[in-house]
Amino acid sequence: MRTLTMTTFAILLAACSASTSQEPPAGALPDRPADTSSSAAEAPVPEATGTPDGRPGDPNPHIPGDMAASARVAEIRISPSPVVIARGEQTLVQGVLLDGSGTRVAGARWAVLVPNGLEVESIKDSVPDAYLFSGARPGRYEVPVSLPRVVGGAIEWNRIASFPVLVKDWPVARIDLEPMPYGAYAGSVFGLEARAITTRGTVHETAEVEWSSSDPEVVSVTRDGIATFRTSGDAVLTASAEGIDGSLAVRVQPNPVRSVELEASRSEVRTGDVVHLRTMVSGDANRRLTDVRVDYSISMVQGTPDGAEIFEDGTFVANAPGIYGVMATAGGRSATVILRAAPRDVRRPARLVGRGPVAHVTTSDLWVFEGRDGRDYAYTGTHAQGGGERMYAWDVTDPASPVLTDSVVVDARVVNDVKVSDDARWAVITREGASSRRNGIIVLDLADPAHPSVLAELTDSLTAGIHNVWINGDVVYAVNDGTSAMHIIDLANPAKPAHIGRWEVRPGEQDKTLHDVWARDGLAYLSYWDDGLIVLDVGAGLKGGTPRGPVFVSQYRYRTYQPEEYGNTHTAYRYGDYVFTGDEIFGCGDCVNGPRGYIHVIDVSDIENPMQVARYEVPEAGAHNIWVEDGLLYIAYYQGGLRVVDVSGELRGDLYRQGREVAWFQSTGSEGDAIVPNSPLAWGPQPHKGNVFVSDMNSGLWVVRIEPQTAPLAP
Amino acid sequence: MDRSALGRIFVFSIVAAGAGLLGANEAAALTSERSAIAASAPLAYPAAGLPARAASVSAAPDTLKPGARLPTARYWLFVANESSDLVSRVRFGPEGAALEDDIEVGIMPADLDGAHGVSVSPDGRHVYVSLAHGTPFGKLWSYRTADGVLTDSVTVGLFPATIGITPDGSLGFVVNFNLHGNPVPSSVSAVFLPEMVEVARIETCIKPHGSRVNHAGTLHYSVCAGDDHLVEISVERLEISRIVKLTPGSERVLAGPGEAAAPGGGADTPVCGPSWVVPSFDDRRVYVTCNRNGQVLELDAATLSVTRRFRTGKGPYNLAVSSDGRLLLATNKGDQSVSVFDLASGEELARVPTTRPITHGVVVSPDNRYAFVSNEAVGATRGTVDVIDLDSLEIVASTELHHQPGGIDLWRSEPLP
Structure with missing residues (x-):
């Protein structure tokens, strides 16, 4: 058993089994210049006999060292300590390896792991136990250290501790x-x-x-x-x-406040209604004071504790019914108003109208429209599991009995997106996984919408695969998986699609991911993953942009914690003064039963300064595609099924807690009519002629009606 | 990272397609798929919250071709199914070829993560899989071969593809193919495999592909599909040692990256379009596919000059050399076949048709008795692994996998009593 002692600068090893590790003491590094000349921790230690660094004939000098020596290591002292690197500079970081008696061990194998953003090069072949750290990206990093051991004749590496590294920005x-x-x-x-x-x-x-x-x-x-x-x-x-x-x-100055008065825009509200408080602060002779800090608080509650929120700007919203006393304080004086919040009472029953089960392949996006023949159709794409090579055409004129009329087979393994032109004359479907590795888009002729046929394809410069598209008049915006750019395609003649431009954030840089695009009224909204929401002028007259020549308007980046940090802006939809964006998060620490992510409500009333004001998050589920119409937000919430949310009026705070959820429908297929039975995975929603159509990845097409309620919705 | 944290939530069985889902446009196209589905037993995948281990996959083994010589060993391989995000473990022996099991890879069920390259560590304890797609960068994942458990991963560049490993298993070289990105120089990531740490990213060329380390462990080779280059990297220095221009008529060793990037150093429009490179068994030769003009080039490893040319089928893609130095095999991606060359004479001994189109990878068994070939197929049709007897030069067994099987490597073999 190895001795376990702790010092400030040394990494000490726990009993070296594969399952044990010893984390170093936490704590921020002092913000001082790097010291590469010497180490406070590097006390002189006697040299022990050990295997020379590297082995004769070792074909790889990058992991020199001896296993037997590694087994003796009880402590590694990192020098310098702390490791502080100036941006753009390099620092040599050396390990001093000690055995249990404090004797220096030479020739042992050990390694550091390099966190993203840090650049480290092993120089052990020229300087024993040394790495060269480069300060490429400023930040604070925790660098794990590993030692090998022999288990069953093979080498296993175990993370045994870590040490902090600070890469300081420019001076x-x-x-x-x-x-x-x-x-x-x-x-x-x-x-x-x-x-x-x-x-x-x-x-x-x-x-x-x-x-x-x-x-x-x-x-x-x-x-x-x-x-x-x-x-x-x-x-x-x-x-x-x-x-x-x-x-x-x-x-x-002396406190000038003599009185505080408080008014509310409304005193009788429902949960979720936004109340604006107006505070008037007066000084001597009733002189109005406008530069005095006002603090708001909820001073009294009759109802659910923590049932309401008051924001710094004096905006109040109740999450739960109750009576709330809201107090404004300025200069030691205060005033209170009483606000009564009734239940929002927007619940409506969701009833299954019809189904188009797809049980042998996963389903992707959908589009529902009235065809040129006056009948209603739903087109659904297919995804990889089972072979996503086709788009299905359903006649949904009778929504209770969707009839599969035909399908289009293409060389693909995912038909991720389906979009139909405004005049319903043509459609675009996207391809990924083509056997030729030339994916691109396919244009369909909808002269006979029950039997769409391939009219044209465009693969040049789109070989990577197209994840999503949006049709804006006779222009198609395509999300290129390879370039992470929005490619602009002219479909004035749908039989001859032609490139006319492209737009991308941070041109020339590779670390970006464009996922979706949506446009209306001359503005395009790009869901740019870690770059957030980006708004482009494509004909709104704001910045001189045109459908063929977008011009940047604004960007809003945000982070979601699940519990790790994510950007993952996946989809966007504009309605009124708000853009609703959704995250898509797989593989996170909380993703025990599938994806996570939620809806961010971004106020774009000042389009050049977007700001998040509200959120809607179903616990333990992940948001996917959305649609907003007539004050209702429709969300295909993956394992959370279809969610319908009242987004009428002004929005602020936590919409889920405010009782704004109107309906909830689980698109759960059963054995034999779903590729995955008993497991909803709602992909996309679209309201159409009084019904809501939902594509579910695991079970196909669903038609749902949100029935009226006895009490009317908010005006 | 525990695989149970990956968030994959599918539980499904593939069943025969409902007749009601077939439309006029697809009847013919679906025939092959329906046959394929009918031929397979239902597949099961792990449920959310259940132990991460993929459920055992049972499929009827494709029996050995009647009259074929009996294998004297049993062989296991790993094959990446790029459009299913599954890595299949395939067994071949006297009973034929069979899909034994699958490892789920990737974290984005709503997207294709794109399992592309597969390489088994020299000690057989790990299988490394390159995932081509990310947001935006791809990853190299490491799994234990014994039980398919994910042990670690590392982010590399755009569209990581082929993986070459040093003989001691310490370094893996992953080419960042960047197949669909802007045509700018990409790189080779050198990964310290025991800790899955990227220790160097060496900028090489446009669309690097193929990745192999010589048997001495001193040199790494990759090629550049986008600018007709062969790149040699010093494993010791982790930097480019030589670059060869492969454009027919202009083959030569370039002065260095400077000349490679200068006008005339590369090819504006690749003519050779190299896709793979492999050293000979004795490291004295290097073989390169010219995917665009249907050739395999042989280069002297010392001078990197072209010594021979082998005419192949359309679109030669991957290569393998038998360890006895007798045979060279090239998959012909464009015409569904494998060319087998006698290296002594240079003669094409056979062009073996494969069971499905888009012939992709090839690996030769250590005893040089068999070659295993992956075939991607098209669309929803499943791909296969074919087993070619290197004596009779014919397919003696085949088994169906999932969608777009590509990267392939041999895991182990056991002599039969």
Whole structure:
């Protein structure tokens, strides 16, 4: 058994079994320059006899060392410690390997694992036990260390500990201070903002800005910038990082507040209704004060504890019915209003109308439309399991009895997307997994919509496969899996599709993924995975864009935690002042029963400054495709089935908790009529003529009616 | 990462297609698939929340061709099914060829992760699988061969494809094919396999493909489908040592990456279109497929000059050399066959038709008695693995796998009593 002791700088090994590991003590690295010349931890140690580094004839010098020596290692000291690297520089990091008696072990095998974003090169063949760390991307990293052992004649590597590495951004050049958001009045408390700017003019990614006050008796400030204005007087607030300061002279005035009045836009509401509070702060002689910080809180609840939310801007929304006292406080004075929230009561029954079961292949997207012959059709794609080489055509004129009229077979293994032109004369289906590895799009002639036929294909520059498309008049926007660009295709003559342009975020860079595109009223909304939602002008008149020549308008990036951090912006749909985006997250820590991800509600009333205001998240399920119409949001929520959500009126907060869910239908197939029975996996929804059509990956086409309720929906 | 955390939630059995789902357009196209489905027993995949181990797959073994000589050993292979995200374990022996089991790969059931390349570690304990698609970068995954458990993974570049491994199993070289991206130089990722750490990413050329390390473990070879290059990398230095231009009539060793990137260094429109490279059994020769013009080139490994040309079928894609140095095999992707060459004479001994189109990978058994060939097939038709007897030069067994089987490697063999 190896001795287990802990020091600040050494990695100590637990009993070296495959199942045990010893994590190093947590803690942030001091933000100081890298020291590559010596190590505080590297005390002189006697040299022990060991196998020379590397073996004669070892065909690979990148893992030199001896297993027997590795077995003796009880402690690894990392030098320098902490490891701090300046961006763009390199630092030699060496391990000092010790046995249980503190004697140095030479020639042992050991390795570091390299987290994403860090660049490490082994130089053990020239410098014993050394790695060269490069500061390519600033950030804080935890680098695991592994030792090998022989198990059953084979080598197994075990992670035994880790050490922190800081890659510091470029040097700090200046500190930018934001203006104070409120007046400096005695008794006020609010946050201050400052940013460190690098010598390259970029926002510093690793520097921690620390605040201080020249006179805490007048105004005190926490390290992270929460200022408490205590009494009248003068003080200087300073934000510092890496020895660079930015200062703000403050003159604290006496508290001028004499009265606070509070009004609510409505006092009788339903859960989910947004109430705007208006606070009037007055000073002497009823003089209106507009620069005083106002704090809101829910001071009284009759009903469900934690049943309502109040936001910093004075917006209130109830999640649960109840009576809530909402208080506004400014300058030590306060006022309260009473708000009553009734149940939203929007529940409506969902009834199964009809089915088109698909039991031998997984189903992908759908499109429902009225054909040129006056009959209604649903087209559904097919996915890989079972062989996704076709698109099915269903006559759904009688939604209770969808009739499969035909299908189109193409050289593909996934027909992921199906879209029909506005005039229902042609359609586009996408291909992935073609045997020729030339995927692209297929244009279908819908002269006989019950029996669509292949009119044309376009594969040039689209060989990778097309995941999704959107039709905008006679222009098709195609999501190219290979370039992660939106390719623009002219279908003025559907028989001769032609490239007319392309648009991509961060041209020339590869680390991006475009997943979907949706357009209406001259704006295109691109779901760009970790780059978030991107809005383009394609004819709205905002930026001079045209359908053939998009121009960037705005971008909104966000992160979802499941529990790891994800971007994964998967789909988007504009309705009113909001864009509803959905995540698609597979393989996460919480993905025990399948995908995760939810709907983000992004306010685009100021299209150049999108901002998330609400969310809808079904616990333990993952959002997929969406549709919004007549105040209802339809979500194919994978294992959560079809969800219908009331998105009428203004939206704020947690829509799931607000009782806005109108209906829920589980598209669960049974043995014999589903490729996966008893397991809903809703892919796409589309309302059409009073019914909701849903494609379910595991079971095919479903037709559902959301029945009326006795009480009307909100106006 | 535990496989149970991967979030795959499918539980399904493939059953015969319902007649009600067939339309006029597809009747003929479906015939082959329906036959294929009918020929297979239902397949089962693990349920959500259940132990991650893939359920055993039972399929009727395709018996040995009557009159074929009996194998003296039993062989196991791994084959990647690119459009099913399954890695199949195939067995061949006196009873014929059979799909024994599948390992699920990938994390995106709603997308194709694209299991493309497969290589087994020299000690047989791990099988490495390249997943071509990601968001956007692909990964190299490592599984234990004994039980199919995922042990680790590492992110590499765009569309990782072929995997070459050093003889000691420490380094894996994965070509980042970037098949469908912008035509810019891509790279070869060098991965320290015991810890699945990418230790170097060596920029090479446009559309690098094929990846093999010589038997001495000193040199790595890959080719560039996009600019007609053969790239030799020093395993010790993890950097390019030589680049050869393969365009017919212009074959020569280039001065280095500088000349390769300069006008005339590459091919604006590839003529050779190399797709694979493999060293000879004694490391004295290197063989390269010219996928575009139907040739295999033989190069002297010392000078990297072209010494012989072998005319193949259409679209030669992958290569294998028997360990006795007698035979060279090339899969002809474009005409559903395998060319078998006698290396001493240069004669094409046979062009063996395969059971399904889009012939992809080939590997030769260690005893040089058999070659195993993967066939992708088209659309929903399942692909196959064919077993070619290298004496009779005919297919003696075949078994159906899933969709688009491609990467193939031999795991182990056991002599029969």
